[in-house]
Amino acid sequence: xxxxxxxxxxxxxxxxxxxxxxxxxxxxxxxxxxxxxxxxxxxxxxxxxxxxxxxxxxxxxxxxxxxxxxxxxxxxxxxxxxxxxxxxxxxxxxxxxxxxxxxxxxxxxxxxxx
Ligand SMILES: CC(C)(COP(=O)(O)OP(=O)(O)OC[C@H]1O[C@@H](n2cnc3c(N)ncnc32)[C@H](O)[C@@H]1OP(=O)(O)O)[C@@H](O)C(=O)NCCC(=O)NCCS
Numbered sequence: 516x517x518x519x520x521x522x523x524x525x526x527x528x529x530x531x532x533x534x535x536x537x538x539x540x541x542x543x544x545x546x547x548x549x550x551x552x553x554x555x556x557x558x559x560x561x562x563x564x565x566x567x568x569x570x571x572x573x574x575x576x577x578x579x580x581x582x583x584x585x586x587x588x589x590x591x592x593x594x595x596x597x598x599x600x601x602x603x604x605x606x607x608x609x610x611x612x613x614x615x616x617x618x619x620x621x622x623x624x625x626x627x628x629x
Contacts, residue, residue, distance in 0.1 A: 548616035
C-alpha cells in the first residue's frame, strides 16, 4: 500500500499523527488477512508497535505486510512502514509491528482459516 502523507494526516508538530499510522497498519493487515483467508477478519491483538522515526507530510508512505504465522482461526501479520522523501529520494523506516487477525462468521464467532 502506498500513498502520499497529506496535510490532514498531521499532528500538532506537523508530522504524521501516530493514530493515522496505526489506522493504516490495521487496514493493510485487514486487507491481507481477508485476501488470504477469504473470510471476514477482525483485529485481535497488536504487538510491540514501535515508532522509529516521524513521517513528514508530502512523503510517500509505503506499508508492507507479510503473514508470519497461520493459526487455526488466526493470522499473525508483520507490518513495516517506511516513507520516501521524493525530493531527496531518501527512504526511512518509520514503524514496525505485529498484528493478529481472527476470521469470524456473521455472528462474530471465530472460525477456521482453512
Ligand atoms: C476475535 C474474537 C471473536 C476471538 O474470540 P475468542 O473466543 O476470544 O478467541 P481466542 O481467545 O480463542 O483467540 C482466537 C485466536 O486468536 C489468537 N490469539 C488470541 N489472543 C492472542 C494474542 N494476545 N496474541 C496472539 N494471538 C492471540 C488465539 O491463539 C487464537 O488463534 P488460533 O485459533 O489460530 O489458535 C473475539 O475476541 C472478539 O470478538 N474480539 C473483538 C474484535 C474486535 O472488535 N476488533 C476490533 C475491531 S475489528
